[in-house]
Amino acid sequence: MYDIATRVRVLGLLTGDRSVNSVSRETGVSRSAIRAWQSRLEPLPRLLHHATPCRGPAERAAYAYLLGLYLGDGCISPHPRGGQYLRIACADAWPGLIEFCRAAILAVRPGDKVSVQQRRGCVAVTAYGHHWTCLFPQHGPGKKHERRIVLEDWQREIVDACPWEFLRGLIHSDGCRITNWTTRVVGGVSKRYEYPRYFFTNTSDDIRRLCTDTLTRVGVRWTVLARGSVPFNVSVARRDSVALMDAHIGPKH
Structure with a gap:
């Protein structure tokens, strides 16, 4: 969620011949968000759902490992009825990696269900839940290498405490x-x-x-x-x- 000051600053860059695309590339804010702010500056109230509040990862070392997997081969997609899917692509050649990934997800979110789906050339380790975008705020539209990837302070604390798990x-x-x-x-x-x-x-x-x-x-x-x-x-x-x-x-x- 971007605050009002950030929204005003980003919209202030749309002067002269500046396009939404160029401002998006400079600031890391998605084009859809900038266009929405042009119509409505104030954020819409968040809708409540039945899920419990996000309390962060249940196990810090497992989260550091899962964060590394997500930044490399992970993505998050919305479910039509609410919540999100976390998917980590694991190569067929490494069955041990598939189990490592599955175990890390269950350690981070013990209550979520994890499934393994065969895809062409890889296996997608998939988990459904209501807090994956909370746990991985780096999620956003487009490809990771086309947008800014910056860790939140709480993520940085975990990586600093568990650097080898993150590197792994x-x-x-x-x-x-x-x-x-x-x-x-x-x-x-x-x-x-x-x-x-x-x-x-x-x-x-x-x-x-x-x-x-x-x-x-x-x-x-x-x-x-x-x-x-x-x-x-x-x-x-x-x-x-x-x-x-x-x-x-x-x-x-």
Whole structure:
């Protein structure tokens, strides 16, 4: 919910030749919201529903992990009769990840129902409830990489308290651990040299920044590798940092 001062400030940018699209990109406010404010500045009263008030996540570590999964491969959609669906897409190749995701949802919202639905090339772990938009206020229209992604203060407190769980969710969604190789000439003989590397790949600048800020906080050294002209690959290749990741992240199974 945006306050009146924010609404006035955003509408004040619509001067001269400024379009709603350009103001939306600058402020992160959706175009539909800006157009609605042009007709009515004051917020409409919220409708009450039968659900209990949102009390936040029941388990903080599980929420940090689920937040990482959501930022990578999650979405929220409304139910026609109220409430929302949370869906996390999990690759078929990682059945253990599907169970990790399901367990995290049940730990965060013990009263909600969780189902597993087969889709083409993946499994959608889905939960219905009335508070998913409360728990994930980053939800909004459009794709995540096309809008601002900023954690609320209470989310930041959880990530600061459970950084490895948050990183684990990010890596399990949009990351991987691979074995790279190169060749070295030793004594005139070319030898193959292998080494492990972690990657986190996401096209959202904000989500990558959340990842790298958290990596730095836990003492992991990282670099950003460009694919073409877009630097959206976060790489961890230093031996000590990879060992630290191995100790805390664990495989997708």
